[in-house]
Amino acid sequence: MSEQKQGDYRTRTDICLRCPQGCEVQTMLGPDDEILNISGNKCKLGREYVEQEIRDPRRVLPTSVRVKNGTRPLVPVWTPEPMPKGMIMDLAAESRKIEVEAPVHVGDVVLDDWRGLGIRLVASGEVERAE
Amino acid sequence: MDVNTTYDVIVIGGGPAGIAAAIEAYNENQGKVLVIERNDSLGGILPQCIHNGFGAINFGNDLPGPEYAHRYEMQLNELPVDVMLDTMVVDMTPELDIYTMSSEYGYQHFKPRAVVLAMGCRERTRAQIRLPGTRAAGIYTAGTAQRLVNIEGYMPGREIVVLGSGDIGMIMARRLTIEGAQVLGVMELLPFLTGLRRNYVQCLQDYNIPLHLSTTVSKIYGERRVEGIETVKVDEDLNHVPGTEEFIKCDTLVLSVGLIPENELSRKAGVQLDVRTNGPIVDSDMATNVPGIFAAGNVTAIYDLVDYVSKAGEVAGRSAARFARAQQAESHEGSRVVRLKPGANVGSIIPQQIYIDDLGDRDVYLSMRPNALLERMVKVELDDGGEEVMSFREQYARPAEMIIRKLKARDIEKLRASHGAELVANIS
Numbered sequence: 001m002s003e004q005k006q007g008d009y010r011t012r013t014d015i016c017l018r019c020p021q022g023c024e025v026q027t028m029l030g031p032d033d034e035i036l037n038i039s040g041n042k043c044k045l046g047r048e049y050v051e052q053e054i055r056d057p058r059r060v061l062p063t064s065v066r067v068k069n070g071t072r073p074l075v076p077v078w079t080p081e082p083m084p085k086g087m088i089m090d091l092a093a094e095s096r097k098i099e100v101e102a103p104v105h106v107g108d109v110v111l112d113d114w115r116g117l118g119i120r121l122v123a124s125g126e127v128e129r130a131e
Numbered sequence: 132m133d134v135n136t137t138y139d140v141i142v143i144g145g146g147p148a149g150i151a152a153a154i155e156a157y158n159e160n161q162g163k164v165l166v167i168e169r170n171d172s173l174g175g176i177l178p179q180c181i182h183n184g185f186g187a188i189n190f191g192n193d194l195p196g197p198e199y200a201h202r203y204e205m206q207l208n209e210l211p212v213d214v215m216l217d218t219m220v221v222d223m224t225p226e227l228d229i230y231t232m233s234s235e236y237g238y239q240h241f242k243p244r245a246v247v248l249a250m251g252c253r254e255r256t257r258a259q260i261r262l263p264g265t266r267a268a269g270i271y272t273a274g275t276a277q278r279l280v281n282i283e284g285y286m287p288g289r290e291i292v293v294l295g296s297g298d299i300g301m302i303m304a305r306r307l308t309i310e311g312a313q314v315l316g317v318m319e320l321l322p323f324l325t326g327l328r329r330n331y332v333q334c335l336q337d338y339n340i341p342l343h344l345s346t347t348v349s350k351i352y353g354e355r356r357v358e359g360i361e362t363v364k365v366d367e368d369l370n371h372v373p374g375t376e377e378f379i380k381c382d383t384l385v386l387s388v389g390l391i392p393e394n395e396l397s398r399k400a401g402v403q404l405d406v407r408t409n410g411p412i413v414d415s416d417m418a419t420n421v422p423g424i425f426a427a428g429n430v431t432a433i434y435d436l437v438d439y440v441s442k443a444g445e446v447a448g449r450s451a452a453r454f455a456r457a458q459q460a461e462s463h464e465g466s467r468v469v470r471l472k473p474g475a476n477v478g479s480i481i482p483q484q485i486y487i488d489d490l491g492d493r494d495v496y497l498s499m500r501p502n503a504l505l506e507r508m509v510k511v512e513l514d515d516g517g518e519e520v521m522s523f524r525e526q527y528a529r530p531a532e533m534i535i536r537k538l539k540a541r542d543i544e545k546l547r548a549s550h551g552a553e554l555v556a557n558i559s
Contacts, residue, residue, distance in 0.1 A: 001336070063309055
């Protein structure tokens with residue numbers, strides 16, 4: 001995101017993340033950060049994206065956690081629901097302390113309702129139990 | 132040694148192309164199908180691609196790589212298809228003799244009725260980009276670094292520089308940052324980003340990782356371990372600009388400098404390769420020049436979306452099963468063959484040929500790799516000696532994104548109405 005100021009007005013430019021196309025979306029904001037105009041987006045996802053991005057930027061965190069007694073030492077996990085962008089590194093650090101017992105299956109919830117925010121870490125891979 | 136001739140179709144490689152090919156080869160004909168995979172599990176590269184961004188087309192869902200692979204593996208497991216893991220194909224002949232090695236089964240000889248090549252690709256290495264400097268530890272390809280971090284659970288280093296702004300390079304820059312490393316920058320030789328723009332935002336900008344365009348690595352320092360690198364700016368002709376050298380202290384260099392289809396076996400079997408794609412020349416059924424050998428996925432050309440790799444695998448699997456059933460190459464007698472050639476702003480195109488009168492209701496995907504960055508509405512056309520045969524519009528053309536067109540009935544009508552033996556694909 002880049003931003004230009006003109007008195008009380010600001011124009012920010014975002015690259016939309018909703019599809020591979022990556023539209024450059026210009027948003028004009030008024031003195032109270034109200035959205036005055038959105039342009040440059042080729043579909044309605046671009047508008048949705050910047051509205052969300054200005055109010056509450058969210059991202060998906062893909063990472064991995066350790067597995068005990070598994071055929072592999074790690075299982076991949078992710079936050080299927082996008083989480084607040086500013087908390088990604090906190091959750092990443094916390095996920096390094098998590099260890100789950102094998103077997104682990106796709107869809108297993110590894111961490112539920114993190115910090116009471118409804119954020120979940122869910123397994124996206126399989127690890128068998130070592131014999 | 133006994134020859135195992137029981138299989139209708141053998142698929143070499145159990146990644147996304149191979150799994151999809153095996154499923155469709157079985158569904159087409161209910162014959163005997165075998166997948167040979169050298170790794171100890173199926174899925175190819177996907178189990179280590181733990182980021183999301185897979186499956187938008189085939190599942191309507193944004194999935195992590197391992198979950199995408201798992202869904203296909205579940206479909207495969209429901210079918211009576213044989214899978215041999217930890218098994219390496221060591222040789223293959225134009226007569227479809229396949230020789231394999233594995234610690235469990237030993238040396239084996241197969242002779243199926245049809246083969247699907249789905250060996251994927253491998254990464255370009257330091258030697259292939261002629262990167263000078265010492266041979267210190269701490270220089271990894273992005274895929275190796277990804278395997279270490281995501282599968283084995285090791286960090287390749289602490290202070291990291293990435294060379295190459297392709298999607299894998301950017302995704303690894305983010306991944307290493309999330310795991311606590313400091314990524315000092317991503318260097319790109321070309322004057323533009325070579326991966327997707329959204330990855331620039333969500334992998335680099337979000338983590339304050341600088342991107343340096345028209346910049347490359349000119350030296351590597353360090354005896355036992357990398358101690359630093361020298362970067363240099365390049366001009367329009369990609370030559371180093373003297374006086375722009377900068378030293379960066381780091382312990383690791385990650386290379387994301389391109390992928391090459393893996394075709395050693397294809398060559399042994401007499402399969403003809405395209406110098407542009409580095410993969411087999413295929414027709415619209417994904418058939419190679421060798422009767423009974425089909426190919427799909429990154430072995431034919433480098434794709435950017437796995438969804439289309441799976442789709443190409445499906446086409447190859449169905450074609451191989453039909454070949455096995457007929458016990459011979461489909462006769463294209465009476466059908467005109469149209470060769471497709473890349474023209475303006477097109478680096479490569481697959482398939483390279485189409486049997487225009489034999490398409491029936493089969494799926495045909497034209498996949499074109501632009502070799503120029505055109506940030507505006509473009510026209511993609513197939514020309515017959517300068518005359519337009521068919522065309523369509525795209526919002527833009529970027530080297531990072533293959534242009535893929537599933538041919539529609541009216542496209543095929545237009546192709547049939549053309550006269551030339553060769554059509555040239557142009558982007559303007």
